[in-house]
Amino acid sequence: MRYVLLHHVIGGLDEHKGAWGYVFGGMGAVSQAIADCAKSHGAEIRTEQNVEEILLDGGVAKGVRLANGKELHSKVVLANTTPHVTFKDLLPENSLPHEFLRAVGEIDYTSPVTKINVAVKELPNFSCRPTEGNNPSPHHQTTIHMNCESMQLVHQGVLDYRNGEYSKKPVIEMTIPSSVDRTIVEQDGHHVVLLFTQYTPFHLNSGAWTEEKKKEYATHVFSEIDAYAPNFSKSIVGYDILTPPDIQETFGITGGNIFHGSMGLDQLYFNRPISKYSNYSTPIKGLFLCGSGAHPGGGVTGAPGRLGAMRALRNLPTNIDIRQFSLSECCLKNKAGKHKATVNRSQLLTYEMAQKPHHIGVRKSWLTWHSQNLEEFRQQQPVALAQDEVVRRFIRGFFPQNVVVSGNELVIKRRGNLLIVAGFLQYSRRLDIRRIYWMYGFAEEFLSLLLKQPVKLELSFVENEDAIAYNYI
Ligand SMILES: Cc1cc2nc3c(=O)[nH]c(=O)nc-3n(C[C@H](O)[C@H](O)[C@H](O)COP(=O)(O)OP(=O)(O)OC[C@H]3O[C@@H](n4cnc5c(N)ncnc54)[C@H](O)[C@@H]3O)c2cc1C
Numbered sequence: 001m002r003y004v005l006l007h008h009v010i011g012g013l014d015e016h017k018g019a020w021g022y023v024f025g026g027m028g029a030v031s032q033a034i035a036d037c038a039k040s041h042g043a044e045i046r047t048e049q050n051v052e053e054i055l056l057d058g059g060v061a062k063g064v065r066l067a068n069g070k071e072l073h074s075k076v077v078l079a080n081t082t083p084h085v086t087f088k089d090l091l092p093e094n095s096l097p098h099e100f101l102r103a104v105g106e107i108d109y110t111s112p113v114t115k116i117n118v119a120v121k122e123l124p125n126f127s128c129r130p131t132e133g134n135n136p137s138p139h140h141q142t143t144i145h146m147n148c149e150s151m152q153l154v155h156q157g158v159l160d161y162r163n164g165e166y167s168k169k170p171v172i173e174m175t176i177p178s179s180v181d182r183t184i185v186e187q188d189g190h191h192v193v194l195l196f197t198q199y200t201p202f203h204l205n206s207g208a209w210t211e212e213k214k215k216e217y218a219t220h221v222f223s224e225i226d227a228y229a230p231n232f233s234k235s236i237v238g239y240d241i242l243t244p245p246d247i248q249e250t251f252g253i254t255g256g257n258i259f260h261g262s263m264g265l266d267q268l269y270f271n272r273p274i275s276k277y278s279n280y281s282t283p284i285k286g287l288f289l290c291g292s293g294a295h296p297g298g299g300v301t302g303a304p305g306r307l308g309a310m311r312a313l314r315n316l317p318t319n320i321d322i323r324q325f326s327l328s329e330c331c332l333k334n335k336a337g338k339h340k341a342t343v344n345r346s347q348l349l350t351y352e353m354a355q356k357p358h359h360i361g362v363r364k365s366w367l368t369w370h371s372q373n374l375e376e377f378r379q380q381q382p383v384a385l386a387q388d389e390v391v392r393r394f395i396r397g398f399f400p401q402n403v404v405v406s407g408n409e410l411v412i413k414r415r416g417n418l419l420i421v422a423g424f425l426q427y428s429r430r431l432d433i434r435r436i437y438w439m440y441g442f443a444e445e446f447l448s449l450l451l452k453q454p455v456k457l458e459l460s461f462v463e464n465e466d467a468i469a470y471n472y473i
Pocket of ligand 1 (some may be wrong): 290
């Protein structure tokens with residue numbers, strides 16, 4: 001639970017730490033954008049095709065068989081179905097070691113989430129912040145939490161859940177994407193209100209989640225919202241409810257667990273999905289995981305997909321230059337930069353280990369000073385320009401005695417995912433070639449991590465300012 005809270009605030013948006021965002025056109029626009037990009041690179045996409053079985057040939061994955069009987073053959077198979085579905089439902093029996101299947105069987109897929117998507121004819125008018133008319137106010141555009149004013153309230157909700165009942169005081173997370181994006185509603189004044197509610201057990205003590213039970217729960221949630229925004233129930237024109245069994249059935253997600261497996265500390269990092277198989281590979285050669293059941297888990301991040309694809313690419317004879325896509329591959333190149341190249345010394349060095357303390361002090365304060373007040377700059381400039389400024393300031397701060405003119409002459413180029421910093425630095429007697437080599441590696445790696453994309457330095461060293469003119473000519 002605690003980790004999930006952390007997971008939710010780990011990221012950020014537009015330099016606001018922990019912030020989430022709305023996607024214009026609804027969440028489907030993300031998949032559509034990825035699909036369009038893939039198609040532009042020659043991918044063929046088939047939707048509404050149920051995979052019935054992953055085909056094996058001598059224990060090696062060679063494709064899939066669809067529910068309509070059609071077979072698709074391939075060199076590798078990447079599965080973003082949950083590990084349970086992938087290993088227990090889609091592979092032929094006896095194709096996996098018993099121990100492995102046992103570990104898969106122990107993955108925790110319990111989930112307390114019921115999603116209710118509501119269409120309303122007017123915005124909820126909250127008693128604590130009443131609004132005139134039907135125009136969205138800033139608070140309508142944020143995430144609105146209800147029934148979690150105290151830990152005691154939340155705890156009581158969990159106890160109901162543990163007793164096999166839905167929470168009498170469900171924790172409700174409300175978002176209103178139409179308050180930001182009018183493309184997702186047709187009628188003026190109408191809105192889409194999304195309710196992420198907890199805690200609802202997969203199996204109720206009183207029986208199954210029948211239509212009546214779902215209606216009862218939805219009505220209960222709406223009445224709870226009425227306590228905060230009295231016009232809410234009256235404003236509803238329709239809704240759609242997805243209990244944990246509905247989520248399982250609709251999306252094929254085991255247990256209805258939105259993360260393809262709980263994200264407790266025992267099911268993260270090297271234990272996701274199970275220990276010894278956290279690197280997207282499986283006991284079946286040619287079969288890889290690429291869904292949120294794998295590291296780093298659920299959420300619309302694309303991270304498990306990207307990392308799974310990188311892993312699979314390594315197994316393919318390919319002419320794709322992985323370095324163009326991979327941050328870690330780019331950093332691998334820089335490994336040399338981590339070894340301070342003094343004689344008889346090849347120990348991995350951190351920045352702190354390699355520098356004298358007073359150098360670190362000076363450089364860090366220089367960097368801090370010169371990266372302040374970026375917010376103002378950022379507001380006036382497009383993102384790429386602001387990013388260029390960050391890079392220039394970093395290089396100026398990192399090589400303070402070597403910047404030839406003012407640092408503004410550094411050229412920032414972008415090639416695909418790769419960011420290239422080109423320009424000239426001035427020799428200094430204090431910076432010998434070994435140190436330069438190391439600093440290059442460090443600067444590239446640091447910038448790659450900071451910007452979350454591979455960064456390459458193409459900096460040449462010149463004697464002085466005059467030599468730049470000579471070199472340019
Ligand atoms: C109700 C709900 C609310 C969520 N809210 C948020 C949120 O606010 N923010 C956030 O970041 N994340 C949220 N998530 C989590 C996020 O949606 C997932 O982590 C993410 O979509 C996982 O992506 P994926 O590619 O790993 O798997 P999925 O998006 O689950 O994709 C798996 C796909 O496999 C398909 N499939 C299953 N079985 C088969 C089969 N046999 N043959 C063919 N296809 C099959 C499914 O239909 C599905 O399309 C939410 C999830 C749910 C369910």
